[in-house]
Amino acid sequence: QKEVEQDPGPLSVPEGAIVSLNCTYSNSAFQYFMWYRQYSRKGPELLMYTYSSGNKEDGRFTAQVDKSSKYISLFIRDSQPSDSATYLCAMTDNAGGTSYGKLTFGQGTILTVHP
Amino acid sequence: DAGITQSPRHKVTETGTPVTLRCHQTENHRYMYWYRQDxxxxxxxxxxxxxxxxxxxxxxxxxxxxxxxxTEDFLLTLESATSSQTSVYFCAIRATNTDTQYFGPGTRLTVL
Known part of the structure; x- marks a missing residue:
């Protein structure tokens, strides 16, 4: 079983829909969570990062962490065709410091928002 | 792109040949990483x-x-490339005092 599980999709939604992307994990030591967006043939770009449980909002994007359930989510409101990309969750059991900062990634979910 | 460049961006090579990929950063970050994506x-x-x-x-x-x-250069070498190393390779740096990483544009490597 992988440490981080992410439904690869693909996920196809109409413009304006609310999108929910999810990851589950097994390592209870993970405490720092990230979402990356990757356009086709590009490098991943950091979208959101959160520390421990709770919600964080940035424009149309909300990242949610539930450590008790070992479950994280990314919500996209009013989705746009420009949101079409692969979304990767990533997490670590470090919090800066002197460790090498190993990130564990999900497989990525392919999202298409059609007009 | 956090000042990260990778070269070459695309490469086709044959099994058994050595290959070196370069990652260059301009912001003096201490931590650098090489990933493959499949x-x-x-x-x-x-x-x-x-x-x-x-x-x-x-x-x-x-x-x-x-x-x-x-500090600015991190090289990845495949001593004797194999077809299983066909992949997209990404370099990343770690932002100071956080665990967030920023990625380069990637190198697409094909081993025939």
Missing amino acids: PGHGLRLIHYSYGVKDTDKGEVSDGYSVSRSK
Whole structure:
């Protein structure tokens, strides 16, 4: 079983829909969570990062962490065709410091928002 | 793109040949990483560096070596390329005092 599980999709939604992307994990030591967006043939770009449980909002994007359930989510409101990309969750059991900062990634979910 | 460049961006090579990929950063970050990305596997860490001449293995390091003689450059070498090393390779840096990483544009490598 992988440490981080992410439904690869693909996920196809109409413009304006609310999108929910999810990851589950097994390592209870993970405490720092990230979402990356990757356009086709590009490098991943950091979208959101959160520390421990709770919600964080940035424009149309909300990242949610539930450590008790070992479950994280990314919500996209009013989705746009420009949101079409692969979304990767990533997490670590470090919090800066002197460790090498190993990130564990999900497989990525392919999202298409059609007009 | 956090000042990260990778070269070459595309390469086709034959089995058994040596290949070196270069990652260059302009912002003096201490930590640098090499990942490969394959369908169904997400991003997997190959090697990382925590300073000049300081490197260590990641989860898929077999068949790869790295070197870092300057802060700004991190080289990934395939000593004798195999078809299983066909992949997209990403370099990343770690932002100071956080665990967030920023990625380069990637190198698409095909081994025939």
